[in-house]
Amino acid sequence: MHALSVAELSVALRERRVSSEELTRLFLSRIARLNGRLNALVTVDEERALASARAADRRLARREAGPLTGIPIAHKDLFCARGWRTTCGSRMLADFVAPYDAHIVERLEAAGTVHVGKANMDEFAMGSSNENSYFGPVRNPWDAARVPGGSSGGSAAAVAARLVPAATGSDTGGSIRQPAALTGICGIKPTYGAVSRYGMVAYASSLDQAGVFAHSAEDLALLLTAMAGFDPRDATSVERAPEDYGRALNAPIAGLRIGVPRQYLGDGVSPDVARAVRGALDTLTGLGARVVEVSLPNQRLAVPAYYVIAPAEASSNLSRFDGVRYGHRAEGAADLASLYRRSRSEGLGPEVQRRILIGTYVLSHGYYDAYYRQAQKVRRLVADDFARAFEQCDVIAGPTTPTVAFPIGRPGTDPVQMYLEDLFTIPVNLAGLPGVSIPCGAGEAGLPVGLQLIGRAWDEAKLLGVAHAYQQSTDWHRRAPPEEP
Numbered sequence: 001m002h003a004l005s006v007a008e009l010s011v012a013l014r015e016r017r018v019s020s021e022e023l024t025r026l027f028l029s030r031i032a033r034l035n036g037r038l039n040a041l042v043t044v045d046e047e048r049a050l051a052s053a054r055a056a057d058r059r060l061a062r063r064e065a066g067p068l069t070g071i072p073i074a075h076k077d078l079f080c081a082r083g084w085r086t087t088c089g090s091r092m093l094a095d096f097v098a099p100y101d102a103h104i105v106e107r108l109e110a111a112g113t114v115h116v117g118k119a120n121m122d123e124f125a126m127g128s129s130n131e132n133s134y135f136g137p138v139r140n141p142w143d144a145a146r147v148p149g150g151s152s153g154g155s156a157a158a159v160a161a162r163l164v165p166a167a168t169g170s171d172t173g174g175s176i177r178q179p180a181a182l183t184g185i186c187g188i189k190p191t192y193g194a195v196s197r198y199g200m201v202a203y204a205s206s207l208d209q210a211g212v213f214a215h216s217a218e219d220l221a222l223l224l225t226a227m228a229g230f231d232p233r234d235a236t237s238v239e240r241a242p243e244d245y246g247r248a249l250n251a252p253i254a255g256l257r258i259g260v261p262r263q264y265l266g267d268g269v270s271p272d273v274a275r276a277v278r279g280a281l282d283t284l285t286g287l288g289a290r291v292v293e294v295s296l297p298n299q300r301l302a303v304p305a306y307y308v309i310a311p312a313e314a315s316s317n318l319s320r321f322d323g324v325r326y327g328h329r330a331e332g333a334a335d336l337a338s339l340y341r342r343s344r345s346e347g348l349g350p351e352v353q354r355r356i357l358i359g360t361y362v363l364s365h366g367y368y369d370a371y372y373r374q375a376q377k378v379r380r381l382v383a384d385d386f387a388r389a390f391e392q393c394d395v396i397a398g399p400t401t402p403t404v405a406f407p408i409g410r411p412g413t414d415p416v417q418m419y420l421e422d423l424f425t426i427p428v429n430l431a432g433l434p435g436v437s438i439p440c441g442a443g444e445a446g447l448p449v450g451l452q453l454i455g456r457a458w459d460e461a462k463l464l465g466v467a468h469a470y471q472q473s474t475d476w477h478r479r480a481p482p483e484e485p
């Protein structure tokens with residue numbers, strides 16, 4: 001039962017083959033057995049989960065259930081959920097209890113999902129390995145000595161290990177797609193503005209976008225349909241009619257033009273990943289799609305531009321953590337300046353402090369033009385590259401990550417090497433486009449490889465259609481990591 005997709009569980013619930021309470025107990029027992037080793041979830045609330053499971057069962061009995069009623073899920077620990085800690089993986093917020101629900105928490109609750117708890121993450125969503133969490137690293141269910149990716153590594157590991165059938169995440173530069181790829185599951189980062197950021201702790205507001213992890217494109221469509229939609233409480237939420245993101249799941253892909261950027265299968269991609277991605281492209285060609293080569297010439301500028309823009313926004317967003325209004329407060333500070341300094345030095349980890357320093361520097365008078373303004377120009381070039389490529393193709397495909405999951409504590413990892421993890425995902429955030437990662441093969445040591453599909457703005461349904469077509473004729477998405485005895 002735990003291996004089923006959300007769509008399959010939904011049918012089982014509605015046919016009364018299982019109750020939501022039984023299902024929730026099943027996943028809670030898997031959490032009790034496996035989470036200690038994985039460290040994927042940092043808050044688990046059995047009582048509340050079971051209460052909402054029973055409420056879901058009542059709706060199911062009254063035949064008032066929607067497709068998500070009674071499905072257990074977890075939230076990345078940067079979405080506020082009333083009454084639960086929202087830690088952002090940081091000492092700064094280790095004891096912060098949210099007084100309200102994030103928009104997506106509200107929406108998913110209204111859709112009847114059962115919220116079991118909160119998932120570990122890199123501190124303030126900064127990282128690609130989940131080694132930056134105050135609560136310790138998350139382990140990859142495929143190999144506990146390896147990272148699950150980041151920053152939504154706890155969500156991804158929890159779904160991959162079937163501690164929950166689905167989980168929310170956020171993606172600023174790859175934090176949904178990269179961990180989905182490294183743990184062998186599916187993840188979607190929607191178009192910027194599709195899902196409200198209300199109640200999601202901000203990292204880099206012009207790039208942050210909420211999304212979701214699950215085991216199939218069909219599941220992503222169900223969840224995204226519940227999460228997305230206009231919210232006046234987020235000024236960048238786009239006012240559009242509600243969509244059914246599953247509407248194109250069965251659209252034929254014959255004749256579809258798949259653009260493969262020259263830059264995405266060359267240097268910088270390990271051979272095992274390239275091989276798996278080429279295999280996936282062959283499968284899609286076999287289904288009638290046509291592969292065309294496209295070029296994204298400014299891609300190599302995307303990572304450097306991102307590491308100016310994201311820290312700049314982070315330095316501003318994180319200034320609210322001052323020891324006065326939220327979170328950790330240093331004891332016995334002599335004056336206000338030392339209260340700020342000490343609270344922030346104690347409460348924020350080294351990577352977060354590094355980004356605040358970089359961000360403050362690039363925004364400072366005298367360096368703004370040299371760094372920040374230049375980075376904004378590069379952002380435009382990257383977006384223009386995509387616009388030109390989409391004149392020749394309908395979707396873009398390539399690897400999600402340069403390599404499979406790497407070891408925890410990889411020796412010699414400097415911050416810049418870690419930043420290159422997001423080589424293929426960051427450009428998509430800079431351009432505000434939707435991106436999906438789906439498992440497409442096994443690389444080194446049998447570890448999962450992710451195929452990234454990138455669309456024009458608001459083309460989520462099309463991307464999910466391509467992913468679904470692929471999953472109808474392959475079973476990479478059904479492979480599960482080995483269970484420990």
Ligand code: GLN
Pocket residue numbers: 125126127128150151170171172173174175176203310422
């Ligand atoms: N790894 C990237 C970073 O550290 C992206 C993180 C994210 O998408 N939240 O900024």
